[in-house]
Amino acid sequence: MPHRRLALLALLGLAAASVLPLRAAAPDRPNLVVIVTDDHGYADVGFNGCTDIPTPHLDSIARRGVRFSSGYVTYSVCSPSRAGLLTGRYPQRFGHERNPRFLPADRTAGLPLSETTLADTLGKIGYRNAIVGKWHLGAHPDLHPLKRGFHEFFGMLGGGHRYFPAEYTLRETAQAKSEADSYRLWLMRNHEPVPPSDQYLTDELSDAAVGFIARHRDTPFFLYLAYNAPHAPLQATEKYLSRFSNLTDPRRRTYAAMVSAVDDGVGRVLAELRRLGLEENTLIFFLSDNGGPTTVNGSRNTPLRGNKGDVWEGGFRVPFAAQWPARFPAGRTYDRPVSSLDIFATIAAVTAAPLDPARPLDGVNLLPFVNGQKAGAPHAAIYLRKFDQGAFAVRRGDFKLAIPKRGDTPQLFNLASDLGETKDLAAAQASVVAELEALRTAWNARLVEPVFAGLLESPAAKKAPKAK
Ligand code: CA
Numbered sequence: 001m002p003h004r005r006l007a008l009l010a011l012l013g014l015a016a017a018s019v020l021p022l023r024a025a026a027p028d029r030p031n032l033v034v035i036v037t038d039d040h041g042y043a044d045v046g047f048n049g050c051t052d053i054p055t056p057h058l059d060s061i062a063r064r065g066v067r068f069s070s071g072y073v074t075y076s077v078c079s080p081s082r083a084g085l086l087t088g089r090y091p092q093r094f095g096h097e098r099n100p101r102f103l104p105a106d107r108t109a110g111l112p113l114s115e116t117t118l119a120d121t122l123g124k125i126g127y128r129n130a131i132v133g134k135w136h137l138g139a140h141p142d143l144h145p146l147k148r149g150f151h152e153f154f155g156m157l158g159g160g161h162r163y164f165p166a167e168y169t170l171r172e173t174a175q176a177k178s179e180a181d182s183y184r185l186w187l188m189r190n191h192e193p194v195p196p197s198d199q200y201l202t203d204e205l206s207d208a209a210v211g212f213i214a215r216h217r218d219t220p221f222f223l224y225l226a227y228n229a230p231h232a233p234l235q236a237t238e239k240y241l242s243r244f245s246n247l248t249d250p251r252r253r254t255y256a257a258m259v260s261a262v263d264d265g266v267g268r269v270l271a272e273l274r275r276l277g278l279e280e281n282t283l284i285f286f287l288s289d290n291g292g293p294t295t296v297n298g299s300r301n302t303p304l305r306g307n308k309g310d311v312w313e314g315g316f317r318v319p320f321a322a323q324w325p326a327r328f329p330a331g332r333t334y335d336r337p338v339s340s341l342d343i344f345a346t347i348a349a350v351t352a353a354p355l356d357p358a359r360p361l362d363g364v365n366l367l368p369f370v371n372g373q374k375a376g377a378p379h380a381a382i383y384l385r386k387f388d389q390g391a392f393a394v395r396r397g398d399f400k401l402a403i404p405k406r407g408d409t410p411q412l413f414n415l416a417s418d419l420g421e422t423k424d425l426a427a428a429q430a431s432v433v434a435e436l437e438a439l440r441t442a443w444n445a446r447l448v449e450p451v452f453a454g455l456l457e458s459p460a461a462k463k464a465p466k467a468k
Pocket of ligand 1: 039
């Protein structure tokens with residue numbers, strides 16, 4: 001951009017700031033939309049090559065912005081991944097390394113109160129923050145989204161939900177005595193249970209997202225749209241199932257319908273931003289919270305190895321894209337490793353949001369990397385630890401070190417030539433193993449042990465349920 005135009009924009013920004021400090025149109029105050037899907041496989045978006053489930057609206061984010069082919073989350077199951085996303089810090093640094101149990105009376109069973117969320121941070125500079133969908137960062141009143149920086153909440157506190165309102169049979173949070181019970185709770189609007197509607201859950205969440213955007217068109221906003229789909233239970237309406245009568249595997253068919261419902265919802269969000277003239281200066285991120293549990297919900301992570309819960313690429317490398325017409329290039333594929341941690345860091349950098357020096361971010365501002373100002377890798381390395389399993393992954397450049405479980409000999413893969421992690425190079429490249437082991441040891445020394453008990457990840461969770 002020519003300097004004269006930049007200067008003019010700066011002047012306009014100053015002029016606007018003196019009158020209306022929170023104007024949505026200010027270039028350093030983009031609207032922010034972070035869309036998360038749940039247990040959505042790497043291969044199950046059109047922009048990663050999916051052919052049997054059309055995702056035109058998710059694809060349009062990649063087409064109008066950047067597709068990240070190596071986008072990682074910080075953990076390979078739900079809650080710790082979300083803790084990393086919303087704090088911008090590896091959750092292993094603050095002991096959030098398990099899925100919390102649904103314990104409304106336990107204020108330790110969720111995102112530690114010592115941590116600052118992206119919503120906390122954006123609230124300080126005038127953003128209006130909403131979460132629509134799945135929280136999964138604690139059910140205690142002190143851990144409620146409205147206590148963690150959000151101004152509005154519509155959705156569920158637990159780790160998932162049933163999709164048909166007739167199955168929302170528990171009104172009060174305290175009635176849920178287990179994770180499974182929590183899937184049957186009434187949805188909540190802020191602190192109030194909402195009587196079951198007649199809408200399929202994914203559609204109801206999309207409605208709430210569109211409504212929030214329309215109500216806050218005149219202030220900068222942060223919408224965290226956390227769909228619980230396509231997480232189990234596999235449930236979809238005929239409207240979406242009928243699009244996939246060609247799919248013979250009933251699990252894949254229902255999963256496809258669930259993904260298609262999300263894609264429709266994302267299309268409605270994009271259309272609303274466009275209708276209100278907000279799209280140009282809205283930064284949108286889309287990603288899944290972890291890899292697909294292929295045997296549970298019929299998802300696919302190909303060509304990646306492994307599933308949700310793993311340290312293989314299929315566990316924590318996810319569909320990932322972002323658009324921001326005002327500042328990001330369009331139609332770019334960015335192949336160097338990036339992280340869900342970078343969402344907080346990018347937003348903090350572009351909005352100049354105040355940060356707590358006692359809680360340093362682990363992410364990187366992606367803007368100069370995607371627009372070509374900075375070459376090289378955003379991250380020296382990408383890390384994963386799973387404390388209970390004694391499992392680790394370290395990726396540096398094309399090399400990846402993997403320790404699938406406690407006591408395993410470290411394995412080494414070259415992802416550039418072997419994306420599917422089939423050929424262990426550890427014996428042949430011992431010096432690379434030693435370097436990555438040194439990185440792992442140094443990173444691990446900065447971590448703490450888990451601070452709450454959590455749900456065990458049991459092998460039983462990998463059994464295939466019937467589609468229903
Ligand atoms: Ca998940």
